[in-house]
Amino acid sequence: METGTKKPYQVISRKAFLDLMGRLMKEKRVMGPRGRPDQPGFHYFDWVDDPEALTMDYTTTTLPPKKAFFPPTETLLTFTLGNPPKVSESWLEDPFVLVGVHPCDLSAIEALDRAYAYPPPDRRWQHNRKRATIIGVDCLPDSYCFCESLGISQARRPCDLFLTPIRRGYFVEIYSPSGEQMLNQGECSEAGPRDFRDVLDWHQKKRGRFTTRLDANADELANILEMGDFSEIWEDIASRCYSCGSCNTTCPACFCFNMEDDFDWTLNSGVRRRTWDSCQLVDFAIVAGEHNFRGERRDRVRHRWHRKFLYLYRKFGRSYCTGCGRCSRACTADINIADETNRIISAFRKGTGNA
Amino acid sequence: MPEIKSAEQKPPYYPSYFPDLARIVRIKQEVMDAVIELEMAGGRPLGHMPGQFVQVSMFGYGEIPISVCSPPGRAERFKLCVRPVGRVSKALHEAAEGDWVGIRGPFGRGFPVEIMEGRDILLAAGGIGLAPLRSLVQYLRDHREAYGRIILVYGARNPSLILFKEDVDTWCRDPSMEMYVTVDEADESWTGRTGVLTGPIKEEIEISPVQTMAAVVGPPVMYRFVAAELLAKGMSKRKIYFSLERHFKCGIGKCGHCQLNGIYVCQDGPVFRYSDLVGLSEAVEAWAPE
Numbered sequence: 001m002e003t004g005t006k007k008p009y010q011v012i013s014r015k016a017f018l019d020l021m022g023r024l025m026k027e028k029r030v031m032g033p034r035g036r037p038d039q040p041g042f043h044y045f046d047w048v049d050d051p052e053a054l055t056m057d058y059t060t061t062t063l064p065p066k067k068a069f070f071p072p073t074e075t076l077l078t079f080t081l082g083n084p085p086k087v088s089e090s091w092l093e094d095p096f097v098l099v100g101v102h103p104c105d106l107s108a109i110e111a112l113d114r115a116y117a118y119p120p121p122d123r124r125w126q127h128n129r130k131r132a133t134i135i136g137v138d139c140l141p142d143s144y145c146f147c148e149s150l151g152i153s154q155a156r157r158p159c160d161l162f163l164t165p166i167r168r169g170y171f172v173e174i175y176s177p178s179g180e181q182m183l184n185q186g187e188c189s190e191a192g193p194r195d196f197r198d199v200l201d202w203h204q205k206k207r208g209r210f211t212t213r214l215d216a217n218a219d220e221l222a223n224i225l226e227m228g229d230f231s232e233i234w235e236d237i238a239s240r241c242y243s244c245g246s247c248n249t250t251c252p253a254c255f256c257f258n259m260e261d262d263f264d265w266t267l268n269s270g271v272r273r274r275t276w277d278s279c280q281l282v283d284f285a286i287v288a289g290e291h292n293f294r295g296e297r298r299d300r301v302r303h304r305w306h307r308k309f310l311y312l313y314r315k316f317g318r319s320y321c322t323g324c325g326r327c328s329r330a331c332t333a334d335i336n337i338a339d340e341t342n343r344i345i346s347a348f349r350k351g352t353g354n355a
Numbered sequence: 356m357p358e359i360k361s362a363e364q365k366p367p368y369y370p371s372y373f374p375d376l377a378r379i380v381r382i383k384q385e386v387m388d389a390v391i392e393l394e395m396a397g398g399r400p401l402g403h404m405p406g407q408f409v410q411v412s413m414f415g416y417g418e419i420p421i422s423v424c425s426p427p428g429r430a431e432r433f434k435l436c437v438r439p440v441g442r443v444s445k446a447l448h449e450a451a452e453g454d455w456v457g458i459r460g461p462f463g464r465g466f467p468v469e470i471m472e473g474r475d476i477l478l479a480a481g482g483i484g485l486a487p488l489r490s491l492v493q494y495l496r497d498h499r500e501a502y503g504r505i506i507l508v509y510g511a512r513n514p515s516l517i518l519f520k521e522d523v524d525t526w527c528r529d530p531s532m533e534m535y536v537t538v539d540e541a542d543e544s545w546t547g548r549t550g551v552l553t554g555p556i557k558e559e560i561e562i563s564p565v566q567t568m569a570a571v572v573g574p575p576v577m578y579r580f581v582a583a584e585l586l587a588k589g590m591s592k593r594k595i596y597f598s599l600e601r602h603f604k605c606g607i608g609k610c611g612h613c614q615l616n617g618i619y620v621c622q623d624g625p626v627f628r629y630s631d632l633v634g635l636s637e638a639v640e641a642w643a644p645e
Binding site for chain 1 (some may be wrong): 362366371378396412413414415418438453455457575600602609610614615636
């Protein structure tokens with residue numbers, strides 16, 4: 001911190017945190033994790049107006065918090081036909097707070113910041129990002145998580161405040177002036193030696209909990225995919241895959257989309273929307289005349305792995321998998337991204353996956 | 356030698372996917388296709404180069420990418436050749452003069468007209484591939500002195516499906532152009548060549564491989580065979596340019612629909628050197644699915 005009234009490390013009690021959230025909720029909208037009423041034990045990001053509804057100690061959510069900036073369906077413009085037609089752009093302006101974001105999902109937001117900032121930048125993503133203040137929270141992994149293997153388990157960017165659960169409540173790291181400003185509205189105190197020890201204990205506990213690991217780091221993995229020929233593995237994954245697209249829709253770092261128009265009931269006006277899309281769906285790469293450039297399921301499976309770990313790694317300098325494990329949890333055919341990736345790594349090392 | 360310049364005014368990039376309006380000035384019905392002449396609202400030039408494409412909106416139906424088939428700099432209007440194959444193109448095909456559409460673009464990298472200067476140009480078009488190539492042909496003709504030989508090989512399915520019939524006739528009469536038109540299926544009226552367009556390339560055309568650059572546009576299946584003939588003539592893969600077709604949704608390298616291995620066809624192409632495509636799994640293989 002360059003300037004500020006507070007030291008960068010603060011402690012806030014759980015009650016004071018909820019009070020702070022309550023105060024924020026009166027000022028602006030707050031999106032955070034809460035229990036799914038339809039599926040007890042599962043969580044989702046939603047607009048919350050009662051601080052008690054926030055569940056800060058969740059494992060993961062079904063959909064990633066990228067939906068706060070890049071909604072599953074987003075209105076781009078509205079039109080009314082005429083001579084000439086009236087077309088107006090549709091933007092959301094209200095500022096909001098996104099609270100309870102895990103390191104993997106923070107890292108995914110950073111991944112999309114990079115991808116959408118590549119010239120020419122996507123102004124819609126950037127606009128929505130500017131509307132938000134982000135409060136991250138640390139977590140403990142479950143059996144699907146492997147963020148540590150990708151170097152993401154300690155990710156903090158791009159948050160304004162980051163919380164780690166400790167005995168006195170939350171240890172708060174301040175990452176931006178607007179985060180500090182927000183924290184100033186709550187009751188907090190400076191962190192002491194005991195709090196720092198608590199944080200280290202938490203990190204140690206977190207590290208000890210990972211049961212899923214990748215057998216290569218992101219850089220090696222990109223090289224392996226580039227040099228090897230894994231047609232048999234793609235074929236095998238494809239034989240189980242249903243091409244349902246669940247992996248893409250639950251991925252925090254996927255950012256492909258479709259655009260479509262819709263008339264309203266007047267048949268004279270309507271909207272253009274952009275919606276999430278999935279490269280695993282059969283018609284994703286189809287062009288006029290029914291030429292399909294990835295008509296085979298194995299090619300689509302291969303494309304997904306390459307895009308996550310090779311193409312975008314080369315283009316943007318980081319993996320586009322964060323190890324959150326959502327795709328493995330959501331897969332209708334129980335295809336586990338970590339297990340399959342390890343199979344690829346081991347096939348390459350044994351020489352069976354070599355071109 | 357006339358001055359050849361890229362579009363002076365940098366075209367807008369449309370980073371929020373919001374289109375500008377353009378009015379349909381004229382529609383000319385070709386056999387299956389409609390050639391639509393458009394004028395941007397406010398009369399600004401489109402600022403495109405041959406081989407670039409625009410995203411065309413029919414509000415309520417959607418948006419599709421279409422190559423511009425007119426050259427830059429002739430007038431502040433531009434033409435699109437529309438074949439009614441999908442929802443949006445059918446709606447566009449049925450539009451009337453005076454109707455409005457949305458336009459984003461131009462996008463992509465077109466043909467390297469500056470690098471082509473002083474060289475012989477071999478153009479090969481299959482079917483509707485003549486539409487994007489027409490922009491280049493007319494550009495070359497507009498700057499005739501800057502280029503060497505202009506050889507155009509055009510293959511259509513049958514004589515009635517010859518696109519831009521008037522242009523093709525004009526070009527055939529032009530002594531400064533070498534024209535090779537062939538049809539797959541001849542009818543009684545046809546006295547010209549029959550067979551696929553690799554025929555004339557192989558048997559009739561003599562080129563200096565060092566002096567020549569090739570521009571090829573056609574259905575996916577065509578590229579591999581044309582490439583084989585050009586390589587057999589001693590041409591380098593670096594001098595053969597292909598224009599690839601993908602279903603661009605955004606046009607600015609974001610939506611992922613056109614991704615071909617590590618590249619985005621909309622931004623890095625749609626015009627590529629053959630040498631840059633060799634080895635990309637979804638470029639060459641998919642062209643000839645045997």
